[in-house]
Amino acid sequence: MPVTPIAGAPAPIPANTATATAAASAPKKALDSEVFMKLLVTQLTNQDPSTPMDTNQMISQTTQLAMMEQLTAMSRTSTEAFALDMRQAASTLIGQQAGYLDAKGAAVTGIVSTVSFDGPIPQVTIGDATVPLDEITSLATAPTRTSA
Template sequence: MTIEAIVAASAAGATGAATATAGVYSGSTTARTPSQSLDSEAFMRLLVTQLKNQDPSSPMDSNQMISQTTQLSMMEKLTALSTTSDENFSLQMRIAAAALVGQNVTYTDATGTAVTGVASAVSYAGSVPQVTVGGVNVKLDAISGVTTPATPVAAATTT
């Protein structure tokens, strides 16, 4: 029995059983919302169901089972890699925003005018860090330029 056949049979059986059980106990039916992703738990349930329902005279091909297990492992590693990549990008944005404090930054306001001011603070409250420029919170990705402020030259004192 293939995984596709098990999923179809399982869905048909679960829907009928859920409807019958719900009608007996509660008088109402509840609809299940199907998951759109195949995680390791769902994969293992399918694999166990497939092993339980296989024909004893024609057992599941071990190469196929190893292939499916390998695909699951690769999917989990790719998911972990994606999560790590997202976390690294978030950290890079935070570092970049913190480096702007004390710098002259330029951004375009709602009217389309370029505004330049000194970045005085950074907020990490949202998904994109916000830099405070002249009392206005500006998203990091809206900043179009950065310059170092000119340092005032101290007058030479004579003694």
């Protein structure tokens, strides 16, 4: 039996359409090239035909977009390079004596046995403790064993 809509009532919206519409209309938290281009197109569409946008102004805005994209790319590259540097630094600690402050604030030293790259900051294992790389407070050459 078909459902008859009530006169004057809005038509029902399928659940998947409402979800897609909500996701599509969610505001962006960052200005990117897509947002910039939408603003530029809106500005051009709604301009007064008797006084169109100045060409120099349009070129200036396009240049600003290109600069923004380059700065974003440089920032991303810098972040990736820093993460790689942290991984390399952590890797060189294996077999070295390192110190850190425990939860009570006491200085603890031991030999770094493993390094884990889970998470944004590499984790080193000193004895039974796992310590973030940025909490290492001292480094020393590990003592060498001599045979008797």
